[in-house]
Structures are given as structure tokens and as C-alpha cells.
Amino acid sequence: xxxxxxxxxxxxxxxxxxxxxxxxxxxxxxxxxxxxxxxxxxxxxxxxxxxxxxxxxxxxxxxxxxxxxxxxxxxxxxxxxxxxxxxxxxxxxxxxxxxxxxxxxxxxxxxxxxxxxxxxxxxxxxxxxxxxxxxxxxxxxxxxxxxxxxxxxxxxxxxxxxxxxxxxxxxxxxxxxxxxxxxxxxxxxxxxxxxxxxxxxxxxxxxxxxxxxxxxxxxxxxxxxxxxxxxxxxxxxxxxxxxxxxxxxxxxxxxxxxxxxxxxxxxxxxxxxxxxxxxxxxxxxxxxxxxxxxxxxxxxxxxxxxxxxxxxxxxxxxxxxxxxxxxxxxxxxxxxxxxxxxxxx
Numbered sequence: 001x002x003x004x005x006x007x008x009x010x011x012x013x014x015x016x017x018x019x020x021x022x023x024x025x026x027x028x029x030x031x032x033x034x035x036x037x038x039x040x041x042x043x044x045x046x047x048x049x050x051x052x053x054x055x056x057x058x059x060x061x062x063x064x065x066x067x068x069x070x071x072x073x074x075x076x077x078x079x080x081x082x083x084x085x086x087x088x089x090x091x092x093x094x095x096x097x098x099x100x101x102x103x104x105x106x107x108x109x110x111x112x113x114x115x116x117x118x119x120x121x122x123x124x125x126x127x128x129x130x131x132x133x134x135x136x137x138x139x140x141x142x143x144x145x146x147x148x149x150x151x152x153x154x155x156x157x158x159x160x161x162x163x164x165x166x167x168x169x170x171x172x173x174x175x176x177x178x179x180x181x182x183x184x185x186x187x188x189x190x191x192x193x194x195x196x197x198x199x200x201x202x203x204x205x206x207x208x209x210x211x212x213x214x215x216x217x218x219x220x221x222x223x224x225x226x227x228x229x230x231x232x233x234x235x236x237x238x239x240x241x242x243x244x245x246x247x248x249x250x251x252x253x254x255x256x257x258x259x260x261x262x263x264x265x266x267x268x269x270x271x272x273x274x275x276x277x278x279x280x281x282x283x284x285x286x287x288x289x290x291x292x293x294x295x296x297x298x299x300x301x302x303x304x305x306x307x308x309x310x311x312x313x314x315x316x317x318x319x320x321x322x323x324x325x326x327x328x329x330x331x332x333x334x335x336x337x338x339x340x341x342x343x344x345x
Contacts (some may be wrong), residue, residue, distance in 0.1 A: 023047020
């Protein structure tokens with residue numbers, strides 16, 4: 001059960017007291033003093049009933065969407081301004097008498113129509129036209145600075161922290177609230193492997209939050225999730241709503257984002273593109289760690305895990321030798337490098 005914040009309780013109490021004070025001021029006016037005895041009690045009852053009714057309505061509507069509230073707010077303001085402008089423009093065509101019927105009913109009719117049209121238009125276009133207090137932000141002005149929405153897999157992987165610290169991401173990072181909740185629950189799981197992975201993810205988030213060069217925030221979802229909604233679909237939906245991109249190392253999530261026209265970045269693809277490129281004739285040092293499948297072959301690995309097959313190096317297992325690249329082969333599982341030992345080794 002959610003507890004009401006203390007500040008909200010104090011605000012509601014002050015609101016009731018101010019309303020009762022206003023009712024007391026009205027009761028002390030000459031108009032009320034000279035009226036029937038039941039009028040002061042009615043004013044006092046109204047001064048108490050109105051704030052209680054407002055507070056009850058506020059408490060009943062627990063989920064409040066800021067974009068909807070600001071859309072209604074700006075819609076009414078724009079509608080009133082347009083109504084005033086239209087009445088000024090129609091002034092020369094209206095009767096000069098203020099009590100003329102058209103002068104009585106024209107302002108409220110135009111005001112109601114314009115307020116409805118403006119509010120309806122803003123409510124239906126709030127995804128393209130974002131409302132933020134105290135200013136209005138146009139979504140299309142931040143196309144080059146799309147927020148990066150992180151999923152659970154890329155947080156646990158940890159490489160995103162190093163990439164973010166390098167400064168290649170100019171926009172902020174967004175972590176969905178349900179992702180953090182999932183990591184916190186998994187951090188107390190009985191399964192040791194799952195527990196360690198979740199705690200590693202929380203450590204990565206803490207590291208990113210403590211880095212002054214990284215702008216990261218945890219963003220909760222205002223709309224309740226559907227019963228059949230998966231974590232991946234919720235992440236893609238958040239990225240689409242924020243006009244952002246998904247950062248992940250899950251190929252399935254990348255495909256789902258592509259289907260829904262959401263930009264995504266696969267950290268594994270980034271890692272592959274950053275691997276050093278070796279061309280035939282290039283020399284480097286390599287430690288031969290085991291014998292190869294073919295006779296006379298030795299096998300070693302680069303720091304990024306790339307396998308290097310060295311011809312004629314079976315007898316050099318356990319040694320670090322100089323090798324020269326003879327050819328490379330790109331496979332679905334990664335790149336394979338073929339080399340031969342230098343004659344001096």
C-alpha cells in the first residue's frame with residue numbers, strides 16, 4: 001500500500017484551513033450578516049465541503065500524467081487567448097449595446113468551442129509536442145540527442161559503463177524503473193549465478209551514476225503495463241515514446257526494435273567493429289596456448305578473444321613467439337586469423 005507523503009498531507013491541511021478562513025471572511029461581510037441565520041452556516045459548510053471534495057477527487061485519481069495535465073492547461077489558455085482575439089476582431093460587426101442577446105451568448109460559446117478545439121488538438125498531438133514545466137520542448141529539436149534506453153542485459157554486461165565514460169554518447173541514458181526493480185529482486189534471489197549477475201548490474205548502474213561525465217536517470221512508466229507485455233516490449237515502447245534508441249546486446253530485442261521502427265545499438269556489434277584489423281604480412285607477439293586440430297598447428301588468442309591459428313607451432317605451446325599474418329577468415333562466430341612463426345623463433 002502506498003503511503004501519502006508528509007508534504008502532501010501538510011499541503012492538504014493548509015488548503016482546508018485557508019478555505020475555512022476564506023469562508024470566515026465571507027461570513028463577516030455585511031451582506032451575510034444581514035441575511036437569514038442559515039446563510040452563515042451554509043457558507044461555512046461550503047467552505048469546508050469544497051476543499052474536502054477537491055482533496056477526495058485528487059486522492060481518487062492516483063495516476064496522473066504530466067503531459068495530459070499540461071496539455072489541458074495550455075489548451076485552455078490558448079483557447080481563452082484566441083477567444084479574446086476573435087471577439088476583438090468581431091467587435092465592429094456586433095451590436096453596440098452590451099445587453100444585446102448576441103453580445104451575451106457569443107463570448108461563452110466561442111470560448112467553449114475554442115478551448116475544446118485547442119485542448120483536443122494538444123491531447124492528440126502530445127507525442128509530437130511535449131509539454132514540460134516551466135517551458136515547452138519541441139521533440140523535433142532534439143533529434144540528434146536521442147536518449148539511450150538501457151535494457152537489463154547491457155547493464156549486466158558492464159561494457160556500456162566504459163563506453164559512456166569515454167564520451168562517445170552525447171545524450172543522456174535512461175534506465176526504465178522496472179529494469180531496476182528486476183535487478184533488485186534478482187539481487188536477493190536464491191540462485192547464486194542470478195544473484196551475482198544482478199548485483200553486477202547494480203554495481204554498473206552505481207558506477208555510471210557516480211561518474212560526473214555521464215547523464216543517467218531512472219524513469220518510471222506512468223501507464224500500467226498490459227498483462228501479456230514482456231520486458232523487451234516495454235523497453236521498446238518506452239524508447240519509442242521518448243523518441244530514443246535502445247542500447248542492448250540481445251539480438252532478439254534488436255529485431256523487435258527494428259519491427260517497431262525504433263533505433264537500436266547492439267553493444268556486441270560495436271565490440272566487433274572495434275576489434276583490430278590484421279592484414280597479411282603484419283607481425284605481432286602471440287602466446288601459443290594449445291595444439292591445433294591439424295598436424296603441426298598451434299593456437300593462441302588475442303586479448304579480445306580472436307583465435308589465431310599458427311602453422312608449425314605445435315612444439316611452441318606455452319611460449320610467446322613472433323608471428324606473421326598470412327590470411328584472415330570472417331565466420332559467423334567471429335574472425336579467425338592464420339599466421340606463421342618468424343624464422344627467428
